[in-house]
Amino acid sequence: MTLTDVLELNKTELFTKIRTVLPIGTQTQNLLDCKDDLLYAWNSVDSCLLVTNWRVALLQAEPKRAKISYQTLIPSNAVGLQVDRVVVSNEGSLIALSGPQNVTILEVPRRSGPDGYLMDGKPQITCRSYNLDVLLFQNNPQLEVCQVRWHPDSVSDSTLLVLLSNNTMRVYNHAKLRHVWKVGPYTVKKGANTSLSDFGETSIDFDIAPAVKTSAAASDETTDNSTLNSTKTPKEKVEWPIVILRENGNVYVLLTGIDSDITRLQGPITITPQTSSNYGVESCALLIIPSLPPTVIIAESTGRLHHALMLEAETTERSFNDADDGLLIEPSQWTLHVTETVELELGLSASAPNSTSNAYSCPIHLKRDVVNEMRYFAYHNAGLHIITVNFISELQRFLDSEAEDNQLVISTPSCAEYILCTKFDSSDRINPVIGIALMQMPSGLVLLLGSGQVISLKLVIDAQLLMTSKKELQLTATDAALDEQGSGPSFAEKIKTMLQRTVNQPILADKMASSSAHERYELLNQAVEVLRTQYLKRHELVRAEFAKHIKCIKLQKQQQLQEIKSLENEREIISERAHKLAERFEEISDNQELLVRRCQKLMQLANSVLPNSIVAEREFAQEVGRIDKATKAIAAALDTAKKTYNKQRYHIAKSEGTNASDAYQLPERQQRTITEILTQLSSEIDRQISDVKRINKIVGL
Structure with missing residues (x-):
């Protein structure tokens, strides 16, 4: 077992097969996905889907692990062109295979037999598949698929939302087209002439926020019989806000139900606080964490991540937008409040911060962690980042608290860890992440790189992120009380603050070693510099702080020993005084009883000899x-x-007794x-x- 492949998936037959058929010169994509204990991988050469049981591979001994077989799922209809996304449905019954100009839905067969394989472990299985809107893509070669997501409100687990580059969202149920929702002005490209796509009005990503209840009367369109409709009692209905991101950074919300033909488009949403540079000028991805209120993450290709809260607006405002004059857009009832902006380091090369090449300014893809709602993943051409949004726990604590004087203070910044680096030289070569899959029980992560290397890591779930024990609550309350008294934070919190670092040393991909000795030397110098500034220097400061703290504790100990001696002397003196006082008290008590008796007798005699006795x-x-x-x-x-x-x-x-024999009975x-x-x-x-x-x-x- 290696440190970068704890599951030893590189030795399995599945990834041995995938490694030989990887496309050359690809950008970041996702050809992996995992549901329960099944791991799916797309074979781009044979146009088929490979699946294996990763838990069986984890339980097997090391010699047998390489012999773990895999199954091949062959679509009944040939998948055309290219596939860059593999998305398993919420229940795992369907798989969406998406490419730039094609979308295919694949039905997953039933599981049976030992080890939970599909159809009793049959090596090759022909699965029913549906190619969606083939003629549409053939007749519109400029049309592209921007994003595909499964709708969480689908009872049959078969509703798929597909966002196209012409600002339309198509809703499919299996192979049938149910709805076509317009999410922006129609954009097309015809040869050299371009339309609104040059102005950044193309929708590039979307995500689904938690459902909300709205009035049915508010969602109906104005008709001729508006008087008749106004007499009806408005009823509440459930709508799912679909948050849509455009290239220029504008965010819109599409309110609609899963089976509704009528939609309401609102936006662009006002983003606060306002800054000199607009948010999301180079936006490339959007993600929603279902907190309360929902947390919206907007990623830019420059490596900036904006964390915002989706709040209800006090008053609905209509934003001015010339490009949307031909589209009915309602005033937005939400606002986005950006709480923080996280900067990601794209690569370890010293020239990366000042570089303008695509190697250090690349699209960033986001993936939410289903186990820990406070964490999500950002993968790109330069590796993988794990971002922990700490203010979500503060929101939860604020909502759970019943104190009247409770106030929401977002003070803990988010933490971004550079887990895997695949770009650490100044050349144009890249080793992108072309597959990412999250595993549960135990929690883990599988990455497939463009070089064919597989990275499998175990994820540590921090208990402090999921729950807070009673003891921790008491300690927090004690620290808060000390802070209020002006004593400052505790020593442990001070040490934690000193040990916090802004840069960590990520795992370096083995297959991307630089061929230049100078570049390797620069990489070594950079790693040494990171160790000196972010690790060793902080440990030296902590050591000095410990020495200072120990010296203070020793002085306090000597002072306390002297105070203890003086207190013991005072205790002996007080004990002697108390003994004398107790004896004096007993004597006084006896004398008091005698005096009370004498007084009673005198009162009796006085009462008996009173002249006015009746x-x-x-x-x-x-x-x-x-x-x-x-x-x-x-x-x-x-x-x-x-x-x-x-x-x-x-x-x-x-x-x-004497006259027992002569007993005499009286008459x-x-x-x-x-x-x-x-x-x-x-x-x-x-x-x-x-x-x-x-x-x-x-x-x-």
Whole structure:
């Protein structure tokens, strides 16, 4: 396994076959695509599609990996001319094969058998195919295909949108043409004479934004029976905004449903903030990330990428455009707010920034990452860039927050990494990317270069881009609190900021080594310079920062040890004082209880000898005294009765024990009399006990 081919696809039979039939001198295109575990590659010589199961190749041992077979999908109708795009549908049931002047739809057969191959692993399969509008392209040789995309709202996964160079968009369902939507003024080329295409009015790319709900009454065209229509209650319907990019950088929006003949074209959209140089003068590609609000990326052939938010406009404004006088265009209800512009480095040659040749100013193609919505890919003649749009996570955090004082602050810039470089000399030779495919589970990337080399890399999905754990939220909240108090960012954040670099060292394609010793020397000097300025220098600064931080920590430690000693002394003093105070408190508490008792007795004596004591109180006191004496007498009599009762029980038990044989039974009358007397005595004793308790409660004893 090599570092640039972790899946070792260069050794497989499929790419061995593709390597021998690659077109010579091609520009950047995409002859690869992947859906689930099937990897598709176009064979331009035999006009057929090769497919293999890449997961099986990944699971196989290294000696058997080169023997992984592939299947050949042969279209039933011959694909004419050239194919530069392979686009698999959303569900993987259809494949669009697009060229400059042809579009073919290929039906994918069912999967069966071991390893999930098509039709039980049959080596060659003839698939049903449809060539779209063959006569249209034959009768219009100047007509070209600009972009093809599958519509996400298709239930049967068969709706294909094709953008043509005459500013029309054709909608196909399988082989049938459903709609022809006009997206701009009609442009044609007739020999040396040109029309609006020279003014940059040709639509070159489009993408589909998330669906929106609109009023049905607003989307209907004005008719003669407008009075009748005005009486109807407007109903909401779902429309898909199709964002269209023109060569001059103007952006339009086509609002329509998937089965609607009526469309509404709005634009050009106002782009803010305004700058001295217009946005997208050399525009070449457009991409939409379905965030909230949607993020629009506009690429220029100079290597500039504009990241903009598609926002709803406060008031609809009609933009002035002479070229669209013959086309009904509505005022735009959206605006594009450019948050940042990313500069890409096209090649590593020192003369690249000042060069005006095609090698360093080439069309850039965009591809969205379906696994991570914050990331997309830019591939071109000089290699591959991975761009991470960091403000999307800030948008998500702003939408998820329920705090009333929550504010949206877009502070983190996007990160552009130069992953693969195929142009690192000053010659006119290029090694473009002619195929790119994204894989899932595990996440990976496959690139096919013009030299025939295959680059397969594993993509690292950063957990911080997809989710934020509770611990990270707490740390973020703590850092924010410290920032508010004026203590500044944390040391870890400071180190991360110091280690951030603007330039990285990409992978260099092996097949494009420069033949000139001077050029190789320049490349080596440039790599050494990048290592010095972007790597070693930053590490030296971090090392100095660590030394400074360690010194500060040691000083703080000594100071804290001294403070700990002083605090321990103060703790001992405080402990002694607390012990003395506790003893003093107990003594005072005992004295207080004695004083309280004395006060109570004095109050009782004072109340008893008061001259203004009423008669009832004196009688009550006398009654209490009499009851007390009676209670004491009753208690003494009760004790005497108990002693007598116990004595009698003792004698009775003794007599019963001695005269057990001569047991004497009292007569029934005497026994009844004694029982009654004892019962009366018991009841009298109980009554007296209850009286004593009642009196005690009254007296308060």
